[in-house]
Amino acid sequence: MSDDDVNAxxxxxxxxxRAVARQLKLWREAAGLTQAEFGAAIGYGEELVSSVERGRxxxxxxxxxxxxxxLGAGGKIAAMKKDLAEARYPKKVRDVRRLEVxxxxxxxxxxxxxxxxxQTEDYARAVFSSRRPPFTEEELERQLAARLARQEIIxxxxxxxxxxxVLCEATLRRxxxxxxxxxxxxERLLEVxxxxxxxxxxxxxxxxxxxxxxxxxxxxxLKDGTTVGLSEAPLISRVFCDPKETTVLDMRYGxxxxxxxxxxxxxxxxxxxxxxx
Numbered sequence: 001m002s003d004d005d006v007n008a009x010x011x012x013x014x015x016x017x018r019a020v021a022r023q024l025k026l027w028r029e030a031a032g033l034t035q036a037e038f039g040a041a042i043g044y045g046e047e048l049v050s051s052v053e054r055g056r057x058x059x060x061x062x063x064x065x066x067x068x069x070x071l072g073a074g075g076k077i078a079a080m081k082k083d084l085a086e087a088r089y090p091k092k093v094r095d096v097r098r099l100e101v102x103x104x105x106x107x108x109x110x111x112x113x114x115x116x117x118x119q120t121e122d123y124a125r126a127v128f129s130s131r132r133p134p135f136t137e138e139e140l141e142r143q144l145a146a147r148l149a150r151q152e153i154i155x156x157x158x159x160x161x162x163x164x165x166v167l168c169e170a171t172l173r174r175x176x177x178x179x180x181x182x183x184x185x186x187e188r189l190l191e192v193x194x195x196x197x198x199x200x201x202x203x204x205x206x207x208x209x210x211x212x213x214x215x216x217x218x219x220x221x222l223k224d225g226t227t228v229g230l231s232e233a234p235l236i237s238r239v240f241c242d243p244k245e246t247t248v249l250d251m252r253y254g255x256x257x258x259x260x261x262x263x264x265x266x267x268x269x270x271x272x273x274x275x276x277x
Contacts, residue, residue: 042066111168126177
């Protein structure tokens with residue numbers, strides 16, 4: 001079993017990892033165990049225990065579970081799994097996730113791939129695997145875990161925000177991951193579109209008007225009344241907070257929605273595509 005290295009440039013994550021490391025060391029010393037003895041008791045090597053206690057490695061959930069049991073912590077150590085799970089995600093993902101939690105409405109237009117909040121695990125893995133230069137296996141798994149964790153917000157149909165997704169037809173015809181992966185992805189779209197807080201629309205390629213040709217973007221309307229825009233391009237992501245910029249994106253999104261098929265027409269369209277896949 002291997003644990004994750006701490007990103008030296010992510011000070012927020014490092015602070016969390018250091019705090020957990022101090023607690024682990026204090027619990028071990030209070031139990032009168034050396035690092036070697038403790039490592040043997042939980043099934044890890046002394047070198048890894050040392051790295052964890054110095055805040056150089058992020059312990060995995062099973063490490064914390066074993067430590068909690070061996071040290072008799074009564075769940076106090078295991079409770080730190082949630083904090084470390086977030087620290088393991090890339091900073092950009094954590095920042096977006098915080099905004100999503102504060103949102104009352106999330107709007108998304110994508111002409112490249114299916115929105116990350118709607119992706120199946122296999123589809124998301126195929127998307128990350130297509131990156132060049134490629135992710136390392138560890139980083140790919142880290143990115144994938146972060147994306148799947150963000151999708152928890154979709155499951156809160158009553159307590160969560162309202163969602164509006166517009167997908168260019170090209171995202172539904174691009175067979176990322178292969179035929180069976182894409183078929184499962186289309187089925188996932190049909191499933192989530194039934195949720196009462198989700199509107200899903202398709203902008204068909206046959207449409208003579210498309211105000212989304214400049215690329216994907218998202219709008220998050222927050223509880224305090226402000227609107228934040230997000231856009232991504234190769235090597236850069238941008239956050240828009242200036243009302244002048246977010247107003248332009250809001251207007252553009254409204255036009256794109258008007259150009260797209262209605263939610264009901266979109267479901268019929270996706271069902272037809274699934275039958276062709």
